[in-house]
Amino acid sequence: MRRSNWSPALAELKFAGNLLIQNRVVLGGTIIAIGVMLTALLGPIIVSPTVATDISLPARLQPPSAAHWLGTDDYGRDLLQMIILSTRLDVIAMLEIVGAGLAIGVTLGAFSGFIGGTLDEALMRITDIFFSIPGLVLALAVAAALGRGLDNLILAIIVVQWPGYTRILRGQVLAEKERLYVDALRALGIGRIRIIVRHIIPNTIYPVLVQCTLDLGGVILTFAGLSFLGFGASALTPELGRLITAGQNYIFEAPWLTAFPGLTILIISLAFNLVGDGIRDVLDPRLRR
Amino acid sequence: MKLWEYIVRRMFLLIFVLVGVTIITFFLSQVLLDPLALYLTEKTPISAIPSIIVHYHLNDPWPIRYGIYLWNLLQGDWGYSKSLTEPVLAGLSQRFPATMELAIAAILWTLVVGIPTGIISALRNNKLPDHVSRLVALTGVSTPVFWLGLLLQLVFFYYLGQLGLPHLPSNGRVDSTLVLSYPITTVTGLLLVDTLITGNWVMFGDALAHLVLPSFALGFISMGVITRIMRSSMLEVLRQDYIILARSKGLSERVVIYRHALKNAMIPTVTVAGLAIAGLLGGAPLTETVFGWPGMGRLAVSAIGRNDAPLIMGFTLIAALILVVANLIVDILYAYLDPRIKY
Numbered sequence: 001m002r003r004s005n006w007s008p009a010l011a012e013l014k015f016a017g018n019l020l021i022q023n024r025v026v027l028g029g030t031i032i033a034i035g036v037m038l039t040a041l042l043g044p045i046i047v048s049p050t051v052a053t054d055i056s057l058p059a060r061l062q063p064p065s066a067a068h069w070l071g072t073d074d075y076g077r078d079l080l081q082m083i084i085l086s087t088r089l090d091v092i093a094m095l096e097i098v099g100a101g102l103a104i105g106v107t108l109g110a111f112s113g114f115i116g117g118t119l120d121e122a123l124m125r126i127t128d129i130f131f132s133i134p135g136l137v138l139a140l141a142v143a144a145a146l147g148r149g150l151d152n153l154i155l156a157i158i159v160v161q162w163p164g165y166t167r168i169l170r171g172q173v174l175a176e177k178e179r180l181y182v183d184a185l186r187a188l189g190i191g192r193i194r195i196i197v198r199h200i201i202p203n204t205i206y207p208v209l210v211q212c213t214l215d216l217g218g219v220i221l222t223f224a225g226l227s228f229l230g231f232g233a234s235a236l237t238p239e240l241g242r243l244i245t246a247g248q249n250y251i252f253e254a255p256w257l258t259a260f261p262g263l264t265i266l267i268i269s270l271a272f273n274l275v276g277d278g279i280r281d282v283l284d285p286r287l288r289r
Numbered sequence: 290m291k292l293w294e295y296i297v298r299r300m301f302l303l304i305f306v307l308v309g310v311t312i313i314t315f316f317l318s319q320v321l322l323d324p325l326a327l328y329l330t331e332k333t334p335i336s337a338i339p340s341i342i343v344h345y346h347l348n349d350p351w352p353i354r355y356g357i358y359l360w361n362l363l364q365g366d367w368g369y370s371k372s373l374t375e376p377v378l379a380g381l382s383q384r385f386p387a388t389m390e391l392a393i394a395a396i397l398w399t400l401v402v403g404i405p406t407g408i409i410s411a412l413r414n415n416k417l418p419d420h421v422s423r424l425v426a427l428t429g430v431s432t433p434v435f436w437l438g439l440l441l442q443l444v445f446f447y448y449l450g451q452l453g454l455p456h457l458p459s460n461g462r463v464d465s466t467l468v469l470s471y472p473i474t475t476v477t478g479l480l481l482v483d484t485l486i487t488g489n490w491v492m493f494g495d496a497l498a499h500l501v502l503p504s505f506a507l508g509f510i511s512m513g514v515i516t517r518i519m520r521s522s523m524l525e526v527l528r529q530d531y532i533i534l535a536r537s538k539g540l541s542e543r544v545v546i547y548r549h550a551l552k553n554a555m556i557p558t559v560t561v562a563g564l565a566i567a568g569l570l571g572g573a574p575l576t577e578t579v580f581g582w583p584g585m586g587r588l589a590v591s592a593i594g595r596n597d598a599p600l601i602m603g604f605t606l607i608a609a610l611i612l613v614v615a616n617l618i619v620d621i622l623y624a625y626l627d628p629r630i631k632y
Contacts, residue, residue: 025424128302129309133609136571137589138313141605144593145317217431225575228435229590241433248439248579252447262436269431277427 015282023281029274036268039084040091047081052238061254071256074246079257083264085238091268093154094220098212100158105165106208110196112166113173120170127163135160136222143231153232157222161215165208172204214276217269224265240265292624299620303613308359310609314602315358320351322598327368367606368599372592377603381585385607386478387462388584391507391577392569393479394500398508399515399565404558406512407519411554412546414524422516429513434572438506438579445502458499460581467495503580507572511565515558522557526550556626563619570608 039046059076062068070079112123130138143156176182177200185195226232227241235242240261247257318324328341342348346357361367367377410422442459449456458464462480463473471491476483481500484493526532527550535545573586581587589604 025420125305125309128306129313132306132310132613133313133605134567134571134612136574137605137608140574140589140593141314141317141601144598144601145321221431221433224433225435228433229574229578230594244433244436244439251439251443255443258436258439258443262433262440265433265436266428266431269433270428273427273431277423 023278026274026278026281029271029278032267032271033275036087036091036271040088043084043088047084049085051077051081052085052236061250061257063254064256070260071254073243073257074250074254079243079260082238082243083240083261086240086243086261087264087268089233089238090220090224090240090265093150093223094216096154097157097161097219097223098216100154101161101215102165102208102212104158104162106169106201106205108162109166109169109208110173110201110204113170114177114192114196114200123166124170127167130160130163136225139222139226140229140231143226148231150233150237153223153226156226156231157219160222161219164211164215168211169201169204169208172207173200176200176204210276210279213272213279217271217273217276220265220269220272292621295624296621299617303617306613307610310606311359311362312355314605315355318598318602319354319358326596327371327599362606367603370592370597370600370603372595372597372600373588377599380588380600381603381607384583384585384588386480387582388573388577388586390462390479390481390500391504391582391584392566392573394504395508395511395569395572396562396565398505399511400562402508403512403515404519404555407516407558408523408546408551408554410516410520411523411527419520422520426513426516429509429511429516432509434506434510435575435579437509438503438576441502441506442580457502458495459502462496462499462583463492464495464499468492503576503582506579507569507576510572511562511568514561514565514568518561519554519558523550523554526554529553556623559626560619560623563615563622566615567612570611 054077056076059068059072060074062072062076064071068078068080070083073079073082108123112120133141139156139160142159143153146152146156182195182199185199223232224239224241224244227239228245230245233239233242235246243261244258247254247261251258324345324347325338325342328345329338333341346354349357365378367381369375370377370380373380406422406425410419413419445457446459447456471489473480473483473489473492474487476486480496481493484490484496532545532550535549536542540549570586573584574590575586576582577584577587578590585604585607589601592598592600592604
């Protein structure tokens with residue numbers, strides 16, 4: 001960040017830390033989010049990936065017990081282990097989608113705002129068009145056109161995600177490019193691309209990052225929802241939406257098969273929403289009164 | 290600029306955006322997918338293929354093909370659905386009322402629960418009720434709607450039924466055997482309205498019971514959003530001078546809040562309620578699938594399994610149309626509600 005000395009930055013950090021600690025709900029969300037990331041990271045170490053193909057029909061549809069904490073599914077696989085493996089897939093997909101959306105949005109938004117003119121006008125009208133289709137419907141249409149498969153589903157949701165980031169960053173850049181230091185850089189003979197990449201983007205990216213955090217929770221819902229409908233991973237792949245698709249066939253005789261994977265999606269989404277909400281509060285100047 | 294000039298300008302923008310949406314659906318259905326597949330069946334002789342290509346302009350340059358596509362759309366020819374064996378527009382419009390009825394009921398749930406919760410949250414700012422409502426609101430936006438639907442069925446249909454208690458139906462719009470004895474006359478397609486105006490009380494009750502669970506599941510996503518907006522705009526309004534004046538002249542707290550503050554605090558909520566329609570339309574395919582609700586969303590989902598691209602693109606177009614028109618109405622309403630807004 002562009003700071004002349006470090007003491008205001010430190011004060012800022014301290015303020016943010018205090019606000020997070022005071023708000024226990026946000027703190028709780030942060031702790032759960034860290035737990036989710038660790039589960040995703042360590043999933044294949046905690047649980048053997050062969051669990052997914054370890055079919056044992058005599059053990060099918062067992063209710064939660066000491067041996068199987070969350071019960072077993074219709075193939076006799078331990079549900080807790082399946083959920084841990086699935087969490088990894090869902091969380092990685094979620095990060096890929098938001099990461100790719102961010103990369104596209106930041107690049108287009110920065111050039112759109114900085115260069116302006118026809119390029120800017122055209123890009124903004126294109127984002128208008130994307131905003132006029134409900135997100136999940138657009139993702140559904142794109143996924144249907146691309147065909148089934150995990151990569152296609154991820155691509156379909158990226159198509160929905162980028163316009164938001166483009167708009168936010170472009171707005172930031174419009175204000176930033178009027179500042180004196182940009183004129184100074186130009187006067188020094190520094191090229192446009194270098195100014196955008198080295199100076200404009202680092203100074204304008206924070207609001208977009210906040211939006212990304214806020215979006216993580218929604219993206220995993222869209223991903224799991226479309227998986228539930230049959231897009232994305234194949235039937236035997238451990239994925240949370242898929243687990244619910246399988247579980248709903250046994251909703252009355254084995255409700256745990258539906259309840260626990262859904263609860264996992266809820267917890268992951270809620271944790272990231274709490275973190276995003278907290279970060280937004282920290283950055284909201286109105287709360288400092 | 291006057292209000293009507295603003296409306297006219299917005300209408301032009303609306304047309305531009307909708308044309309843009311057709312470019313997207315054209316690209317998805319005609320460029321990414323092979324349009325020839327739409328006209329082929331197992332019985333099509335190979336010798337007929339060249340004449341099909343010529344007849345439907347499949348080898349023409351893209352701009353010409355897009356022109357034909359757009360022209361057909363404007364004529365009401367949205368393509369033919371293989372899985373329905375009828376034109377796309379006919380299939381969608383037949384299921385449109387079911388989706389509308391579900392969406393309207395979901396909006397009602399959202400407002401009836403969201404607005405009071407938001408007000409309570411604002412009045413108990415940063416106290417326990419506020420924290421609880423924040424958590425509930427965030428839980429709402431974090432809940433997978435299809436999962437909530439399944440759980441509601443489990444509790445209010447299955448468990449209540451097991452206990453021998455009156456329980457809510459979990460599938461469809463009406464009881465399929467009951468409707469044989471009390472047939473419904475279709476007027477608007479909205480079952481609650483149709484049964485009400487024809488005095489068919491038995492089916493009115495049945496349709497209402499069928500609507501409760503799916504509409505609650507669908508509305509639950511937006512409830513939290515409405516709560517949070519209501520809370521923050523209420524807090525904003527309560528800080529204003531005229532509220533301090535109202536309090537200082539000795540008005541009771543109830544009059545201050547419900548007579549003076551609520552009206553102004555409602556303005557941002559109306560806007561967001563319009564935006565929530567996007568969430569409702571997105572949630573429709575999932576909710577309708579889980580509850581066997583015979584609407585457009587479930588139709589689109591079933592079309593996916595049968596590679597019925599025209600039907601999916603038709604649903605996309607209708608969803609965009611509803612969203613764009615809803616936003617226009619909200620903007621006009623906003624200008625009407627808040628006379629300070631100038632264009």
